Amino acid sequence: MSDATKSYKSFDAASLLPGGASIHRLSALMTLLLLVVGFALSSQAFFSVNNGLTILLQTSVIGLLGIGMTMVIITGGIDLSVGSVLALSGVVSALAVKAGLPVVPAMGCGILAGAACGAFNGLVITRLRIPPFVATLGMMLIARGLALQITGAVPISGLGNAFGILGNGALFRMVEMRPNGFPKVIFPGIPYPAILLLIVAIAGAYLLHRRQIGRHIFATGSNEEASRLSGVRVDRTKLYAYTISGALAGLAGNVLMSRLVTAQPSEGVMYELDAIAAAVIGGASLSGGVGTISGTMIGAFIIGILRNGLNMSGVSAFIQQIVIGLVVIGAVWIDQIRNRP
Template sequence: MSVASSEVHAAANASGPNAETLHKLSALLTLALLIAIFAFGNAAFLSVNNGLTVLLQTSVIGILGIGMTMVIITGGIDLSVGSVLALSGTVTGMLVKAGMPVPAGMAAGIAVGALCGLANGLVITKMRITSFVATLGMMLIARGTALQLTGAAPISQLGEAFGRLGNGALFRMVEKQPNGLSKVIFPGIPYPAIVLLIVAVAAAYLLHRRALGRHIYATGSNEEASRLSGVNVDRTKIAAYVLSGALAGLAGNILMSRLVTAQPNEGVMYELDAIASAVIGGASLMGGVGTISGTMIGAFIIGVLRNGLNMAGVSAFIQQIIIGFVVILAVFVDQLRSRR
């Protein structure tokens, strides 16, 4: 990478490490405060089983949020991830139902997600259509395709192997009792949480240690300066959308595996949770700023908030209102930071 490109990358972090650290600390404080409030209201909130439930619920949001973060850093947005999740999971379910081995079917589902991301990237870079409009179109296309392929009906009876990724756990300990029944000693670490950790580490490595990551930051910071310094801006944007689509496909596999059913109606409004996770975690909608660790904190804030409100008996409609206020507040904080 040239000296000019390095300067662009430095400009991408113009908010400074202190500002970034302060934002993460405030997000962590918010997370700790939410946990304390919900734990005070319900002692069961801090139970091992509920903690694992939060991990499961957050895994899908977190994976979508990681892909969204890469897109947002480039200065774009991806409104299609919820629909791509549904399409990818539906394709996987159809292939497994037709007799394809589960790993191959899931790989095909991820490939479908990547192809949707590629289409988004090409429309945005070659047709010069804004990311909002391009991904809005893909959101409708992917959802419509999933519904058309299945006739809007779920695909069930996919077998035990299909549900292993979403419902399996590492280090699960089960004891056989004298009456013949099984007793769970330790429920284990859910596979979706392990997948989330692997994806987060890989994405953080990509953004901070590889040339593509530096180009993603540079493109979002100053697209024209990046182009003049030798960065292939179009290729960088396409790569970000392909990664976002592939991760949406992976999230679709995990969600459908948890249900052991391919549901073409799943993933509605998930794109908003993904955007909220990234923005709450410090990603700027202006581009050039964002971290995977911040997005993980944001995802857990959303996950803990939803879980705590569910345990408190708050209706799903009120939850939507609260999450909406959280998104507005996060964007407002982002705007204040951008003005400074």
């Protein structure tokens, strides 16, 4: 049996069959349930409809970033630029609207800008042979600098109601006008960002587990040299993964800026850590070759519910950062234990 074949078999066992990754994902799910129960007991408002919608909206951005990050991490890389690319993409979409483009094509421009940043990351990593940490750290600074430069570090407002539909709209929302002229929400509906996250998650899982490029992504992270010898175009696979990560960062930027109905060039700071945390908590290995979209979704909801619950409990934002940091360290420590021979 060749090394390449072994690498594919290690991918299958780690990602699809009952094993280390599945156990890790199950433990993450148990953690999520414990958080829900704990915060529900501490606050009666936790299970309210409005709070549930808030959690969905907060998690949608983390989830979109996390899906792209998962693909990159599976290849054995990392993308530290997604937070800055999110801000740049949102700014590009807003500027396109200001230039007269309809909202949908304008947001498409933002996604293309994100994909271009991701492709640049992939080219620097594969052509210049610069480590992913350094390459994406450079892009983090470049994208943030561009976002601040082209806006003069000033938020872009006056984008119109149509720009806010993606972030604030909902499917099946039912509103009734009262006799006094004020609207009454009968059913808040399903937020568009949550629907978008579900669609992207299903597409990402399908790509990873049912398409050839997905098998190549896993094989590259499991054993890059063996994959190259077996005919896998490793550089193209990495370029594909980083481009997807950038495009999803652009999509997340549109969702976030649409929620605000304002393009903030300073948004997205430290979002890359939330994305990495979601992927690792969900079972993705920083060593590469292991990871699932479903696990990342669980990790994203853990981060979202943790932040929401701590906010409702009156915990300061500074303490929240400490807690999230400890969670990230714990997840990586568990990952290291799992990978020990």
